[in-house]
Each structure stands twice: as structure tokens, then as C-alpha cells.
Amino acid sequence: MKTLTAILAALLLSLPAALPAEQVSGIAALVNEEPITTFDVEKEKSNLEKNIGSTTPLDNAAREQLHKVALDTLVNKKLIEQKATELDVKVADEEVRQAIEDVKKTNNITQDQLVAALAARGISFDEYKAQLKEQLERARIISLEVRSKIQISEQEMRDYYAANSASFQIDEAYRVRQIFFKLSPQATDVEKKRVAITAEKVLQEAKKGSDFAELARKHSEDQSAKEGGDLGFLKKGEVIAEFENVLVKMKPGEVAGLITTAAGLHIIKLEEYRQGKQRDFEAAKPELEELLFRKKSEERFAQWLDDLRKSAAIEIRAKN
Numbered sequence: 001m002k003t004l005t006a007i008l009a010a011l012l013l014s015l016p017a018a019l020p021a022e023q024v025s026g027i028a029a030l031v032n033e034e035p036i037t038t039f040d041v042e043k044e045k046s047n048l049e050k051n052i053g054s055t056t057p058l059d060n061a062a063r064e065q066l067h068k069v070a071l072d073t074l075v076n077k078k079l080i081e082q083k084a085t086e087l088d089v090k091v092a093d094e095e096v097r098q099a100i101e102d103v104k105k106t107n108n109i110t111q112d113q114l115v116a117a118l119a120a121r122g123i124s125f126d127e128y129k130a131q132l133k134e135q136l137e138r139a140r141i142i143s144l145e146v147r148s149k150i151q152i153s154e155q156e157m158r159d160y161y162a163a164n165s166a167s168f169q170i171d172e173a174y175r176v177r178q179i180f181f182k183l184s185p186q187a188t189d190v191e192k193k194r195v196a197i198t199a200e201k202v203l204q205e206a207k208k209g210s211d212f213a214e215l216a217r218k219h220s221e222d223q224s225a226k227e228g229g230d231l232g233f234l235k236k237g238e239v240i241a242e243f244e245n246v247l248v249k250m251k252p253g254e255v256a257g258l259i260t261t262a263a264g265l266h267i268i269k270l271e272e273y274r275q276g277k278q279r280d281f282e283a284a285k286p287e288l289e290e291l292l293f294r295k296k297s298e299e300r301f302a303q304w305l306d307d308l309r310k311s312a313a314i315e316i317r318a319k320n
Contacts, residue, residue: 026038026317027317028040028041028071028074028316028317028319029071029074029075029314029315029316029317030313030314030315030317031075031078031079031082031312031313031314032082032312032313032314033313034078034082036071036074036075036078040074041067041070041071041074044070044071044073044074045066045067045070048066048069048070048073049066067319071316075309075314076305076309077138079305079308079309079312080138080141080142080305080308081134081137081138083141083145083308084137084138084140084141087141087144087145089137089140089141089144090137091133091136091137091140095136096129096132096133096136099132099136100114100128100129100132103132142301145304146297146300146301146304147293147297147300149300150293150296150297150300152289152292152293152296156292157281157285157288157289157292158281160288160291160292161281161284161288165278168278168279168283168284168287169276169277169278169279170274170276170277170278170279171235171236171274171276172235172236172274172275172276173233173234173235173236173273173274173276174233174234174236174239174247174270174272174273174274175230175231175232175233175234175270175271175272175273175274176231176232176234176243176247176268176269176270176271177212177213177216177224177228177229177230177231177268177269177271178216178220178222178224178229178231178266178267178268178269179199179202179206179212179215179216179219179220179229179266179267179268180220180221180222180224180225180229180263180264180265180266181195181198181199181219181220181221181264181265181266182195182221182263182264183195183263183264183265185262195264195265196258196265198219199258199265199267200258202215202219202267203255203257203258203267206255206267206269207255212228212229212255212269213228213229213230214228215229216228216229217229221264229269230271233272233274234247236276240261242259242260242261242266243259243266243268246259246268247268247270250270251270251273252270252271252272252273253269253270253271254269254270255267255268255269256268256269256270
């Protein structure tokens with residue numbers, strides 16, 4: 001199942017920029033007698049408008065729709081908060097701390113970088129922690145009220161697999177390592193010769209059986225160098241022509257001769273060849289369960305939220 005960490009990892013980029021502090025001007029709505037302020041609505045509208053990314057001003061009809069969507073979103077949030085209170089759903093400070101560590105790890109950033117990124121969006125670290133805690137509470141209440149009640153049967157998975165078998169195809173692919181020597185198109189003949197001599201020496205070491213990954217770490221001028229030149233699986237048809245023309249003739253474990261591209265010189269090793277084939281049901285089963293679980297979760301959550309709204313006392317006040 002999709003982990004909570006994966007959801008939270010995206011939160012850093014999705015948090016709205018803070019609005020300037022201002023006097024709360026009134027009440028936009030009451031949800032079971034709890035207020036949603038006009039300031040809350042304006043803040044939500046600002047976030048939505050930013051996500052739209054339009055460079056042209058919105059007309060009156062679009063602004064009215066934006067107001068409606070913002071208010072509707074806040075009503076839903078308020079209902080979820082109230083349900084969390086009713087069920088006594090609480091998130092400990094340690095859980096928030098661990099979630100922040102997970103966010104930093106997933107985004108490969110330090111504490112200082114996180115604080116700087118938040119500051120650039122007008123959000124303090126304490127505000128971020130509070131918003132993250134709210135996200136955790138919502139995720140937990142949804143898990144209790146929605147996801148825990150979902151069951152995926154074997155027959156459902158088989159039916160979906162039969163109707164969408166083309167989606168479970170394993171593509172023909174090559175797992176490749178490379179050692180790359182950068183060469184600018186404007187390089188002089190002397191520079192081209194120097195790089196070619198160096199590349200040829202490394203190629204001979206590779207062909208004699210030296211550890212290819214270590215050679216890549218030592219000589220390659222590509223980001224994959226730190227991974228021992230590992231490029232992962234490259235799908236047939238999506239590999240650059242210069243590579244594919246060579247790879248189709250290679251056997252796993254072989255090292256090809258120097259390959260020239262517009263970027264420079266490459267030495268490649270075919271680590272593994274994966275033949276294209278249809279994945280059988282058992283192999284696809286974990287993915288099928290995840291896919292159907294997510295689909296049902298979305299449907300059940302929408303219904304759950306709709307039921308909450310129907311049973312709630314919601315008063316929308318006219319705009320001044």
C-alpha cells in the first residue's frame with residue numbers, strides 16, 4: 001500500500017505560501033457551529049490561484065468559482081478535523097519529528113535547507129510542523145474510517161487483470177553500465193585526441209576484466225559514476241540509437257568498444273538482458289491489489305465525506 005511517508009514527501013512542495021498577517025474580517029461559514037473565517041477563505045483562494053498558474057487575471061465568473069471551491073475545500077477540512085476530535089485521533093510530537101526526517105530523506109535535503117525552503121515560501125518551521133501534524137491526523141482518520149474497511153477480493157483482481165492485461169507487459173530492456181568521457185563539440189583536435197587516448201586505455205582495462213563499476217567511479221564524468229556507472233534498465237526503443245545499435249549485438253557481461261555521441265565518448269557494459277513478455281497474474285498481483293485499493297479508497301472517501309456533509313449543520317454566509 002502507498003505509505004504515508006510517500007504522501008508527506010510531496011508536502012514540502014505543495015504547502016501554500018503564507019499570506020501577510022491581517023485582521024480577520026468576518027465569518028464565511030459555520031460547520032457544526034465552528035467558524036470558517038473570511039481570512040481562511042482568502043488564504044485558500046490564494047493557494048488555489050497559484051496552483052492554476054494562470055498569467056492572465058481571472059474574470060468575475062472564474063473568481064466566483066474559485067471562491068466556491070475554496071470554501072468547499074475548507075468545509076471538508078473542518079468536517080475531517082471534527083471527526084478526528086470525535087474519535088480522539090491524536091498524533092504525538094515524535095511522529096511529527098519522524099515524518100519531518102522522512103521528508104528530508106526523501107527530498108535529500110538537510111534541516112537548514114528545509115528551513116530555507118520554507119522561509120522562501122513565507123512559512124516558519126513551527127507553522128510547517130503544525131501543518132504536517134494536521135496532515136498526519138487526516139491520514140489517520142481516513143485510514144480508520146475508510147481504508148480499514150476496504151477488502152480486495154481475488155476475483156476482483158483477476159477480472160481487472162483480464163480486462164487490462166496489456167498494462168502488465170514487461171518491456172524488453174537492457175541493464176547497462178557506462179563510463180563516460182565528456183567531449184565538447186567545440187573541442188580542438190588536440191583535446192579530442194587526449195580524451196580518446198584516455199578512453200581507450202580505460203576500455204582496455206575493462207576488457208581485461210578490471211571491475212567495471214570501480215573504473216566508472218574513478219573515470220566516468222557522468223552522474224551515474226557514483227553508482228558505478230549503473231544506468232538501470234533501458235527499454236528497447238527508448239535507448240539512444242548509438243547505444244541500441246550496439247546493445248542488440250551484445251551478450252550479458254560483454255563490454256563494447258568506444259561509442260561516440262554528441263556528448264562525448266562512452267564505454268558500455270551489458271549487465272543483463274530482459275526479454276519482453278506478459279507478466280502473469282501472480283507476478284502482477286501486488287500491483288493489482290495496490291491499484292484497486294487506491295481506486296476503492298478514492299471512491300469510498302468521496303462517499304464518506306459526502307455522508308459527513310449530509311449529516312452536518314453547514315451554514316454558508318453571503319459575502320459582504
